[in-house]
Amino acid sequence: MRLKAIGAVEPMHGVAEDGMELGEIERSLRAAGLSPLAAFHPDAGDGVPPLAGATPARTLVLAGNAGPRMWQAYAAARGESGMSLDQWSERVLTGLAARLGARAVFPFVRPYLPFQRWAQRTGACHPSPLGLLIHPDYGLWHGYRGALLFAAALALPPPDCRPSPCASCADRPCLSACPAGAFVSGAYDVPACARHLAAAPEPACMDIGCLARHACPVGRGYRYAPLQARFHMQAFLQNHRRDKLS
Numbered sequence: 001m002r003l004k005a006i007g008a009v010e011p012m013h014g015v016a017e018d019g020m021e022l023g024e025i026e027r028s029l030r031a032a033g034l035s036p037l038a039a040f041h042p043d044a045g046d047g048v049p050p051l052a053g054a055t056p057a058r059t060l061v062l063a064g065n066a067g068p069r070m071w072q073a074y075a076a077a078r079g080e081s082g083m084s085l086d087q088w089s090e091r092v093l094t095g096l097a098a099r100l101g102a103r104a105v106f107p108f109v110r111p112y113l114p115f116q117r118w119a120q121r122t123g124a125c126h127p128s129p130l131g132l133l134i135h136p137d138y139g140l141w142h143g144y145r146g147a148l149l150f151a152a153a154l155a156l157p158p159p160d161c162r163p164s165p166c167a168s169c170a171d172r173p174c175l176s177a178c179p180a181g182a183f184v185s186g187a188y189d190v191p192a193c194a195r196h197l198a199a200a201p202e203p204a205c206m207d208i209g210c211l212a213r214h215a216c217p218v219g220r221g222y223r224y225a226p227l228q229a230r231f232h233m234q235a236f237l238q239n240h241r242r243d244k245l246s
Helices: 022-031 069-078 085-100 115-121 190-197 211-215 226-245
Strands: 035-040 059-066 103-105 142-150
Touching (some): 022 085, 035 115, 035 142, 115 142, 190 226
Antiparallel strands (some): 035 059, 103 142
């Protein structure tokens, strides 16, 4: 089965066998505050769960964040309720799935699904020296909040065959930009990163986000705003502390 992916700029087009237009899915995701990041037709070895009644998923659309849209939508919906980002993502995508005749699945629900592998399966993302996936347009500033599974084989645009931006980056400034030296060994030293974030006074990473990410020249227009950066950095630190206690 030929691999297809949703480009970062061109809108999705095509009509499924049941009349569902891929463009409608794109518009629905964007209206809800999410970005359609990539799509492909799953094979048996991709680990994509079935729909109701064991119906196989014939199209998977990855949804997440790229740019400020998701953060703005989540912040407005959260208000004073304290609703978590995972709760918001589940509520939004489950509602869209019901309206579009799909099944919603998530990267934060056990048993964990291979979202990173799915992202690479589309051809739109590549591993970076930091261990994060890099996109030719979004750089390191994107993430996955869920996926919509469809029983129909939706018509998809041509695959995004652009090479990894890292392949032509000789200097690799991302590896030396971390003030905690969390990447100097060639692997992500999570404890070193967490110790640095927990330091007093707070390091700059807590206010603008990971400095190693900022060092990458790709996708700078999609960098997180300070409030979003602090939210994600605090969540990372809290999760690390919880994992140490569990």
